[in-house]
Amino acid sequence: MLDNIVAFFTSAESLLFLVFAMVVISGAILMLSFTKVVHMVVALAFTFLGLAGLYVMLDAEFVAFVQVLIYAGAVSILMIFGIMMTRHDQPEEEPRRPWYNGLLLVGSVALFGILFFVIQSANFQSGTLDAGVDNTKAIGEQLFTRHVIPFELMSVLLTVAFIGAIILAKREED
Template sequence: MESLNSLLDGTVVSTCLFYLFATFTLVCAALVVANPFSRNPVTSAMFLVLAIISMAGLFLLLHAFFLAAVQILVYAGAVIVLFLFVIMLLEIKEELRRRINLFGLFAGILSVGLIVRLFLACLHQSPVTSAANPSIEGDTASLGKLLFTQFVLPFELVSVLLLVAMVGVIYLSSKDSKSRISASSSGTEPGVGKESSAVSQSPNTSTAASTQTKH
């Protein structure tokens, strides 16, 4: 622990590590958003893993040891696996190149550039208050103490939120709710016979595909 702290606070080493991790995070994030070599969502997910892991390195440099571990466990371990699982389940083909909407491209780049400009102007013109020598340690014991004293109500509410999310996901992905929705939609809309038959045909084939992948 002592050696780790001395490594993190040694000015030259920590500065080099900061620039290394920051560059790696930004490059991987750029490759998530726009990869010139591949349009496959799996590639984006893999670069998202790399960006998240190097961001855990940035958390380590900020002495947030517990959050770095949680970041790797939850994001790289659970969220990305969920993403990859859905990508494989949906069997999305490589994205076809479509005509780029020039107005959308221009508007997107313009708005993002203005937002970056606003952020940097805020950063440079308002005084950033920071302690003279930061000495806080985000280890598990101090964070847990705070979590079970001052933040105990939000902590319990988050557990309720997880329960609600779990029930919601189970309801959304169960077969019963799907057939009920399609039955009610076809029952109340008699005028769209051709469309609804085409729509009700597609769920059957996709469920057949999903049950095949499950087995």
């Protein structure tokens, strides 16, 4: 088991994976821990950026680009605009109990310990991955030939959701 750990930390790819995984996990934990909504959105954006880095490591450049463009960019900005345009009443925050952070730390260490030992004892199949030369072109061809109907239905669904959000925002204003 110690040989596996040493082999993991000597590989640059594994260290890069560890950095991106820590960015994703930290952003997710911070997003859940923050009390201000704007701070939550920023932490969520860091999580999205870490996921994009993981996609790049998987040779899925198109998915990484879409992750940055759509989620880290557009969704985060949309959330911030939504926060700025709505009223927020500040409810009084319930004081945390003194043992809350200690219990949170024990639970996190236990979870990561269990995950570590389960992954170490797992038997993964080794093989080669043929990522293809131009996966963006292949995605475009599949999207606009084989999956054109679901793509168009999704655009109609998003348009209806956008119009519904405008109608709901107008009702709150009146």
